[in-house]
Amino acid sequence: MLIKLAVAFAVLAAGATGLSAPASAATKAPAGVFDTKAKHAILMNVDADLIFYEKDADTLMSPASMSKLMTLAVVFRELKAGHIKLDDQFKVSEHAWREGGAPSGSSAMFAPLNSTVSVEDLIRGVTVQSGNDACIILAEGISGSEDAFVKEMNKYAKEIGLTKSHFENSTGLPADGHVMTARELALLADYLIKNYPEYYHYFGEKEFVYGKWRFTNRNPLVFEDLGVDGLKTGFIEDAGYGLVASAVRDNQRVILVVSGLNTKKEREEEPRKLLEWGFKSFKPYRLFDQGEKVSDALVWGGTRHYVPLVGNENIDIILPFNTSGQVTAQIVYDGPIKAPIRKGDQVATLRVTAADTKATNDIPLYAGEDVGQSNFAMRGLDSLFVLAFGWML
Template sequence: MEADSGTVLFQHNADELMPPASMSKLMTLAVIFKALKTGQIKLEDEFLMSVNAWRNGGAPSGTSAMMVPVNTKETLEQLLQGIIVQSGNDACMAIAEGMAGNEEAFARIMTEEARKLGLTKSTFRNATGLPDPEHLTTARELALLSRHLIRDFPEYYGRFAQREYQYRKHRFINRNPILSVELGVDGLKTGYTKEAGYGIAASAKQGNRRLILVINGIERQDERKNEAVKLLEWGFKNLTEYKLFDVGEVVGQARVWGGNRMFLPLVGANGVHVAFPRLPANQRLRAEIIYMAPLKAPIAKGDVVAHLRITTPSHAVSEVPLVAAEDVPAGGVIRRGLDTLVHMAFRWAL
């Protein structure tokens, strides 16, 4: 995925439900970052490592752990590093209990936040990604979640690039295997369980271009690294920007109901520019305007009223918002009456 536009450059089974393993912690972190940004919690706040969090996510669990001693408190600042660098399940559980009372309640908040972000398929049953048959998401939704973290929490996103972390006597190395590769990788999170296989949600930036990658279900750890590197190299090498419409250039028209005119010109707020893998000379882009017709007046110039969906023969997809090029005030009684008859007769659809 190209991060700025959300263009999907390559996909395979992108909407298939899958167990995300520790990539689930991206949603755990999204909830935490939101609470930090709104002032609900602070980095200096301390969270208790309960017996439950220690036993099920700490040293006795045999899973990835930050190794916080049982019945001690640790600051959110330290726990965040334990999650991002070491994928500490104990740290996730301690924060979940501290913020929501118990991990199950925190997982419900995670799912609610997913819905607010438009992630309709994701369901979270815990804060860690440990196996649960109902704890599922998709590669597409993990990519969109990664994009949300990058765009909406720039003050915290840089933490994903932390290479190592010393906690007490433990020295942890970031589990992201491609942070050290010279591709501009600066995040995000790996995952592994026997059920899920090896996975990674990663992002890399070269110049002004940022790519987001999600893969899962890989059989071997080294194969995960190799596939991630190959896909990112392919993306940066083949990505080309196409300028389709200038600023102010009309893209198309939309039918208006109840206004002083029947049709509204649509434009891209900043023109229409998309990034796709380079097309062969004999291939063309396909574009269609998507909106719920008819649009209801009044409409203000600059309102987002439609989207331009652009696809390539290889099924790469990009959607660009289209805005009203002009104001459309409400029409008179006769105009609205005629439009009502047309609306009832033809049953406008998407």
């Protein structure tokens, strides 16, 4: 059963810095504090999974080239697994050349027909130049055909929690049924940052030289003093201009998605406004130091009836600047927790809600000590307590 235990907190001490504890749920900031020309938008703090702002973030839309992030997710997975290497050479097929290269009239890295290109150059061809030919060459080199690769994209997307997204190609070129939401684009960016940090730097490279070509990163924000180090632009006529961006300032990383803008100028101006507003409107607060006990959780079948709960690092939360600092909190977990329990196991969540704004942070909690399994007789007695009293110890 789901157990919720109230935890009393006084007013928080202001001025904490450095977020470390990730969270699993998110809540948007108070309505009316900001607006954007984008049809779809979301701005979230990566470490706290706190949604600063959202606008029609769950409506399916054409992601255009922003869906190339899913293409790269599969590429990074294959690299990390050792199935391919950065210096592997992939051949430029006629399909890749014709559908995504020079003859296509779309964004391309202009890889010559029948030539070979290294995986690393192809990645840069996607992250810097948004080359459709680069995407197709990678897809064919990894899976044998673009269609087979797209099946992997859809399968992997579901595995990482992108339940609404569906892909019809590796490029983001217009296709019926090729759809994502702003929220799932943000979740995908978050996944790439956390799971493939060794490859993330490709998104922030300002230029890429390939043959006689010198390509400049299509994300205009990487050239500004905003802390932006990725990720991807997108445009098709039906969807308008879009951008997935991530920025770091004062040890806070945020992710921004906008879509449905009318011009390139708006695609540069609106994200800048959102980022500046987000960094200025929210700040971290310290709740608990690393290893400090937060509360206890009930245990079934253990040598003790409770296990202490701690954070794996300092526990900080992100709240709006205009909050009073007064919060309410609950310990949430499926319990009683079954023994044996090892120190360091994630067993519960600390849910902290600002009293005035309702902004919520969910922070994982871990077992602070080992709890061994009790004997058969004691487990039977614990079961009787659960049946008779709902574990009211």
